[in-house]
Amino acid sequence: MLSLLRDPLGLDPLELDGDYLVNRAAQRRYPIIESIPVLLEPAGLGPQNRKFQRMYDWMSYGYDFAMKVGGVFSGGKLAKLRRLLATKLALKQGDRCLYTSIGTGADVPYLAEQVPLESVELVGLDLSLNMLRRCKAKIRPYENTSLLVQANAERLPFADRTFDVVFHVGGINFFDQPAVAVREMVRVARAGALILIADETKVVVEKNYQRSPFTRAYFKDAPTDFSPRDWVPPGVCNPVYEEVWKGKGYILTFNVPVS
Ligand SMILES: C[S@@+](CC[C@H](N)C(=O)[O-])C[C@H]1O[C@@H](n2cnc3c(N)ncnc32)[C@H](O)[C@@H]1O
Known part of the structure; x- marks a missing residue:
């Protein structure tokens, strides 16, 4: 699956050279750390991305535990929501998905x-x-058919039209360039592919993240006037925006045009 990866700068193919992926023509080398290719160019990250990368690096230690606790407090609603998202993706055998x-x-x-x-x-x-280090354990049973990669969702390291399904859950509200990230999802999706984007609405940002002592330092300047529908590029098919979980979450779906 490493052959799917491209240089995020210019999208040239990469060659495996020991623990590196190499773009010989451009003389760029990207390390593979603990079997995770790192296709990042730190200078290309915006201030929000850098801030949230740091936040999730330390949050990773307690993230799954927090999810478990949140799941219990939600009375099973969190699991129901994740199941709904998985159902909407309608994955089929043989699909390649991002x-x-x-x-x-x-x-x-x-x-x-x-x-x-x-x-x-x-x-x-x-x-x-x-x-991603924590994700490795969850995908281990499927390691022959899966790949984890560290990269910026605003600059996807894949060729155009690579995937049958492309989706995102959580995070995009605070990207530096959410509309660019959605355009990238469309670029790497094949004709007709389903794109799904889900995250929390601004209600959660204002009422929870900007107030909680654990998160308010990171979220105090975060934008709350985002409008996910505006990130969808013109010309896509079947766009649907729905709010779920009593207005705390949104799900945006659409298809990439066939021609
Ligand atoms: C709220 S977590 C959601 C994780 C997972 N999707 C879930 O539902 O549990 C947000 C994730 O977005 C990632 N993230 C933030 N900015 C990103 C970016 N520019 N590109 C790719 N991932 C990013 C974070 O590292 C973090 O893992």
Whole structure:
């Protein structure tokens, strides 16, 4: 699956050279750390991305535990929501799919309920290496058909029209360039592919993240006037925006045009 990867700067193919992926023509080398290719150019990260990369690197230690506790307090609603997202993806055997901001892989068990994951090619991308380190355990049973990569979702290291399904859960609200990230999702998706983007609404940012003592330092200047519908490029098919979880979450879906 390493052959799917491209140099994020210019999208040239890369060659494997020991523990590096190499773009010989441009003389650029990208390390592979603990079997995770690091296709990042730190200078290309905006201030929000750098801030949230740091935040998730330290949050990774408690992320799964926090998800478990949150799941219990939600009375099973969090699991129901993740299951709904997995159902909407309608994954089929043989699909190649990209999950941008896969985090620790909390959605992986829900995807596995929908389709045998050994029968799909799953690429999980995230900006935080520590989140990906935790994700490795969840995808280990599917390691022959999956790949984790550290990269910026605003600059996807894949050729055009590579994936049958492209999705994102959580994170995009605070990217430096969310509309660019959505355009990138469209670029790497094949004709007709489903794109799904889900995150929390601004209600959660204002009422929870900007007030909680654990998160307010990171979120105090975060934008709360975002409008996910505005990130969708013109010309896509079947755009649907719905709010779920009593207005705390949104799900945006659309298809890439066939021609
Ligand atoms: C709230 S977590 C969601 C993780 C996972 N999708 C889930 O539902 O549990 C947000 C994730 O977005 C990642 N992230 C933030 N900015 C990113 C960027 N520019 N590119 C890729 N991932 C990013 C973070 O590292 C973090 O893992």
